[in-house]
Amino acid sequence: MDFPGGSVPFTPTLTFVGGTFSPRAPLPCYRTIDAAGHAVGEADVPHVLGQDTAVRMYQTMVKLQTVDTIFYEAQRQGRFSFYMTSSGEEATAIGSAAALTNDDVVFSQYREQGVILYRGFSVQDMAHQCFGNMHEQGRGRQMPIHYGSKALNFHTISSTLATQLPHAVGAAYALRLDKKQACSVAYFGEGAASEGDFHAAMNFAATLGAPVVFICRNNGWAISTPATDQYRGDGIAGRGPGYGMAALRVDGGDARAVFNATAEARRIAIEEHVPVLVEAMSYRSGHHSTSDDSSRYRAAEEMRQWRARDPVTRFQRWLIDQGWWDDAQDTAARQEARREVIQALETAQKAPKPPLSAMFSDVYAEMPWHLARQQAEVFAHVTAHPDACPADIPVK
Numbered sequence: 339m340d341f342p343g344g345s346v347p348f349t350p351t352l353t354f355v356g357g358t359f360s361p362r363a364p365l366p367c368y369r370t371i372d373a374a375g376h377a378v379g380e381a382d383v384p385h386v387l388g389q390d391t392a393v394r395m396y397q398t399m400v401k402l403q404t405v406d407t408i409f410y411e412a413q414r415q416g417r418f419s420f421y422m423t424s425s426g427e428e429a430t431a432i433g434s435a436a437a438l439t440n441d442d443v444v445f446s447q448y449r450e451q452g453v454i455l456y457r458g459f460s461v462q463d464m465a466h467q468c469f470g471n472m473h474e475q476g477r478g479r480q481m482p483i484h485y486g487s488k489a490l491n492f493h494t495i496s497s498t499l500a501t502q503l504p505h506a507v508g509a510a511y512a513l514r515l516d517k518k519q520a521c522s523v524a525y526f527g528e529g530a531a532s533e534g535d536f537h538a539a540m541n542f543a544a545t546l547g548a549p550v551v552f553i554c555r556n557n558g559w560a561i562s563t564p565a566t567d568q569y570r571g572d573g574i575a576g577r578g579p580g581y582g583m584a585a586l587r588v589d590g591g592d593a594r595a596v597f598n599a600t601a602e603a604r605r606i607a608i609e610e611h612v613p614v615l616v617e618a619m620s621y622r623s624g625h626h627s628t629s630d631d632s633s634r635y636r637a638a639e640e641m642r643q644w645r646a647r648d649p650v651t652r653f654q655r656w657l658i659d660q661g662w663w664d665d666a667q668d669t670a671a672r673q674e675a676r677r678e679v680i681q682a683l684e685t686a687q688k689a690p691k692p693p694l695s696a697m698f699s700d701v702y703a704e705m706p707w708h709l710a711r712q713q714a715e716v717f718a719h720v721t722a723h724p725d726a727c728p729a730d731i732p733v734k
């Protein structure tokens with residue numbers, strides 16, 4: 339029968355589907371490399387990963403791990419105010435980034451620093467941003483780790499969960515109207531997928547035929563909320579068919595599988611003018627942020643088991659199996675990454691801070707009256723109370 343809401347067959351059977359009525363097996367998780375780091379023989383690999391790309395991916399993963407370890411420690415030493423690591427999810431960020439082109443537009447959450455690093459943002463750029471100094475484009479007006487780069491087509495990160503998802507749909511729709519051979523890519527956590535913006539973005543993307551690749555990092559935790567409290571049903575990928583969207587679940591700890599999943603999702607999105615949903619299964623091996631202590635809400639044994647499944651080691655073993663990497667190269671790459679990260683922090687820490695007045699600039703071509711008034715109040719305040727402004731921050 340052709341109802342306005344859909345062409346459907348009639349049935350005399352009164353049967354509800356879904357929920358508790360017809361539980362079905364969860365969507366399987368696609369992988370190409372097993373837990374020990376060896377290739378899964380029968381795996382589909384429509385997008386062959388060549389040596390140059392694979393080695394660049396691994397080198398970036400090593401750099402990312404080194405940045406995360408040393409920046410985290412730098413924050414604990416009080417050198418800057420906040421940090422978030424991507425430990426346990428390196429393969430999701432780097433595997434997906436390697437499958438994109440720089441024409442693709444990225445909208446990320448806050449735990450995908452590997453993506454911008456792979457696209458060409460330097461460790462020095464990251465350090466400048468975390469210190470909020472004069473050399474970073476945000477000029478200290480963002481929290482640390484809220485990276486962004488116009489040149490790299492990477493929209494500046496917003497802390498407000500899921501706001502990037504409708505933006506990504508709009509950008510993808512614009513790419514489609516402009517007939518560009520590119521898509522937008524939206525990253526988010528399974529916690530963010532409980533926001534209203536997620537559902538609005540999914541439905542808009544499906545109905546507009548916007549070429550977006552949605553990549554959900556399902557790392558099991560949204561700060562202290564476990565995934566078991568976050569949703570019912572089959573995770574995030576299970577929602578795809580409900581929106582009329584192709585969906586795939588992938589092992590987020592397998593960089594080669596994430597590369598293939600993303601490359602294929604990108605191909606479908608661009609060729610067929612549709613959104614695609616990818617759910618990367620992983621584990622947040624670190625604390626939520628430097629403001630969190632996850633030992634208060636999850637078992638030490640769970641954390642130990644997942645840390646032992648380090649995705650970087652897994653990919654390294656696969657590279658060694660291919661004959662593309664060895665221990666000597668590994669030691670050299672780690673030493674070089676360490677040197678680069680330490681140097682970047684020292685340089686960024688010494689760089690001058692933006693003036694207090696930068697708080698009011700760069701939004702409007704001409705400063706509106708209410709900002710002019712607030713700026714005058716700030717100047718008057720620091721004139722009356724010179725100690726209110728740290729010594730290394732000039733007023734104007």
Ligand SMILES: Cc1ncc(C[n+]2csc(CCOP(=O)(O)OP(=O)(O)O)c2C)c(N)n1
Nearest residue numbers: 449497498499527528529530557559560561
């Ligand atoms: C709209 C909004 N609500 C709440 C928060 C506070 N908050 C920050 S991160 C976070 C958890 C998000 O978890 P998830 O999306 O799974 O990402 P993960 O941190 O695990 O990578 C919450 C609730 C926020 N930033 N924005």
